[in-house]
Amino acid sequence: MNIAVIGTGYVGLVTGVALSEIGHTVTCIDVDPKKIAKLNQGIPTIYEPGLSEMMLNNQQRGRLHFTDQHRVGLADADVVYLAVGTPQRADGSADLQYIEQAALDVAGHIRRSAIIVIKSTVPVGTNLRIKQLMLDHLHPGVTIRIASNPEFLREGSAIHDTFHGDRIIIGTEDKDTASVLESMNKPFGIPVIKTDIASSEMIKYASNAFLATKISFINEIANLCEKLGANVEEVAKGMGLDHRIGSSFLRAGIGYGGSCFPKDTNALVQLAGNHHHDFNLLKSVIEVNNHQRRLLIEKMLGRFGSLTGKKVAVLGLAFKPNTDDLRESPALVLIPELARLGAEIVCYDPIAADQGTKWINVSAQYTENVADALKDADCALIITDWPDIKRMDPKTYGRLMRQAIVFDGRNCYSIPQARAARMEYYSIGRPDVVPEISK
Numbered sequence: 001m002n003i004a005v006i007g008t009g010y011v012g013l014v015t016g017v018a019l020s021e022i023g024h025t026v027t028c029i030d031v032d033p034k035k036i037a038k039l040n041q042g043i044p045t046i047y048e049p050g051l052s053e054m055m056l057n058n059q060q061r062g063r064l065h066f067t068d069q070h071r072v073g074l075a076d077a078d079v080v081y082l083a084v085g086t087p088q089r090a091d092g093s094a095d096l097q098y099i100e101q102a103a104l105d106v107a108g109h110i111r112r113s114a115i116i117v118i119k120s121t122v123p124v125g126t127n128l129r130i131k132q133l134m135l136d137h138l139h140p141g142v143t144i145r146i147a148s149n150p151e152f153l154r155e156g157s158a159i160h161d162t163f164h165g166d167r168i169i170i171g172t173e174d175k176d177t178a179s180v181l182e183s184m185n186k187p188f189g190i191p192v193i194k195t196d197i198a199s200s201e202m203i204k205y206a207s208n209a210f211l212a213t214k215i216s217f218i219n220e221i222a223n224l225c226e227k228l229g230a231n232v233e234e235v236a237k238g239m240g241l242d243h244r245i246g247s248s249f250l251r252a253g254i255g256y257g258g259s260c261f262p263k264d265t266n267a268l269v270q271l272a273g274n275h276h277h278d279f280n281l282l283k284s285v286i287e288v289n290n291h292q293r294r295l296l297i298e299k300m301l302g303r304f305g306s307l308t309g310k311k312v313a314v315l316g317l318a319f320k321p322n323t324d325d326l327r328e329s330p331a332l333v334l335i336p337e338l339a340r341l342g343a344e345i346v347c348y349d350p351i352a353a354d355q356g357t358k359w360i361n362v363s364a365q366y367t368e369n370v371a372d373a374l375k376d377a378d379c380a381l382i383i384t385d386w387p388d389i390k391r392m393d394p395k396t397y398g399r400l401m402r403q404a405i406v407f408d409g410r411n412c413y414s415i416p417q418a419r420a421a422r423m424e425y426y427s428i429g430r431p432d433v434v435p436e437i438s439k
């Protein structure tokens with residue numbers, strides 16, 4: 001089929017590349033000419049394992065194209081995906097200006113009837129409003145059908161998730177549209193759930209809200225474990241083996257970040273409020289997460305009294321490993337707070353350092369490797385559990401730092417490992433490790 005994808009961000013680009021990989025002819029359209037120029041040179045604009053090769057391969061086969069010209073990109077499209085951002089407004093609700101503009105752009109340029117698929121995460125009711133908006137602006141004779149097809153990929157494993165997802169959700173007003181989209185997605189070999197549009201829109205928010213709830217729940221248990229002398233990792237393992245609970249999303253840490261959990265939980269609270277429903281549970285999930293992000297600073301102040309003039313090695317900036325995305329990363333809260341407290345900050349991230357220099361507006365040094373960041377530091381603060389940080393011999397801290405004092409927001413090392421390395425080690429939901437010599 002001929003497909004157009006509007007928006008070449010994390011979701012649009014991966015969707016376009018994946019649909020071309022299963023044999024469709026895809027044109028991705030973006031309003032950012034710089035992104036399009038880079039993509040046309042075969043260079044991905046985001047970091048995702050496996051994306052670069054797959055993209056280049058499909059471009060060379062002539063199945064994947066990029067343009068900033070809607071007229072060109074929409075010329076042959078049978079199906080048009082809208083995959084632009086739906087960020088958070090100041091009041092927490094979803095900002096729909098980009099998707100509305102994208103819909104108007106399509107309506108203004110499309111000259112043939114097509115199915116419009118909304119992939120962006122949008123509040124319940126948005127698909128039908130977008131349809132009406134487009135109907136008001138279409139050229140005479142052009143008809144559209146609308147479908148909701150929310151995305152469940154995770155950044156850092158986006159290609160893997162797209163080909164091995166648990167389900168594909170298709171919400172439509174009519175069975176024909178659902179059948180067309182089901183057969184289009186068949187080569188992915190993933191179960192397709194066909195439903196109505198409102199339920200499809202809600203499945204996306206409910207899924208993200210539930211995963212965020214699991215994380216805040218285990219973080220609260222972790223905080224209690226610290227007070228009671230239990231180890232949250234043992235607790236999570238013991239809970240997760242119950243298949244009704246499941247072991248995923250039970251990793252305690254410095255809270256969830258990223259472009260979606262924070263914004264989607266807030267948007268759902270807002271949506272509920274607009275319908276006179278006070279979503280207290282989800283409000284608590286958000287509150288717990290906000291507090292969790294600051295926990296390690298409290299621990300650092302507890303240990304040092306003051307951070308003025310202390311050299312802090314910050315390991316990891318991205319909101320999770322394998323991505324260069326800094327959106328809502330705990331780093332954006334923690335680094336400015338360290339600066340406010342007078343610390344000297346040296347940051348390391350294997351992929352997201354460039355983004356760090358753009359997003360973090362406080363004075364900080366950026367290094368190319370972990371060793372340079374750790375050299376002569378008074379303490380280390382682990383924000384992202386990058387594989388090279390996790391795999392590092394914990395004795396490295398002692399070899400390079402003034403004192404091996406590590407505040408670990410991702411529980412990268414086991415307690416026995418920390419003890420063996422003679423580190424002073426503060427993690428989440430586990431006993432502190434304080435060697436005799438440091439007491």
Ligand SMILES: NC(=O)C1=CN([C@@H]2O[C@H](COP(=O)(O)OP(=O)(O)OC[C@H]3O[C@@H](n4cnc5c(N)ncnc54)[C@H](O)[C@@H]3O)[C@@H](O)[C@H]2O)C=CC1
Pocket residue numbers: 006007008009010011012029030031032035083084085086098101102103105119120121122151152153154155259260
């Ligand atoms: N990032 C993620 O992992 C996931 C995101 N989502 C949802 O997918 C949607 C897109 O998210 P991201 O890909 O992260 O956004 P993004 O911000 O990375 O990309 C959006 C892209 O759309 C382009 N754009 C904006 N207006 C346009 C227009 N009128 N015409 C053409 N292009 C336009 C921008 O230039 C940008 O390249 C959001 O609703 C998000 O909640 C859903 C699942 C996963």
Ligand SMILES: O=C(O)[C@H]1O[C@H](OP(=O)(O)OP(=O)(O)OC[C@H]2O[C@@H](n3ccc(=O)[nH]c3=O)[C@H](O)[C@@H]2O)[C@H](O)[C@@H](O)[C@@H]1O
Pocket residue numbers: 121151152153154155156208211215248249250251252253254255256257258259260261319320
């Ligand atoms: O709607 C979205 O954008 C996406 O949001 C999340 O994906 P993503 O944000 O890319 O990454 P996750 O792996 O879910 O991690 C989110 C945050 O939770 C944190 N997390 C995750 C799992 C866990 O056990 N503990 C924990 O603190 C991560 O460190 C990270 O900061 C969902 O997992 C995807 O299904 C969804 O499509």
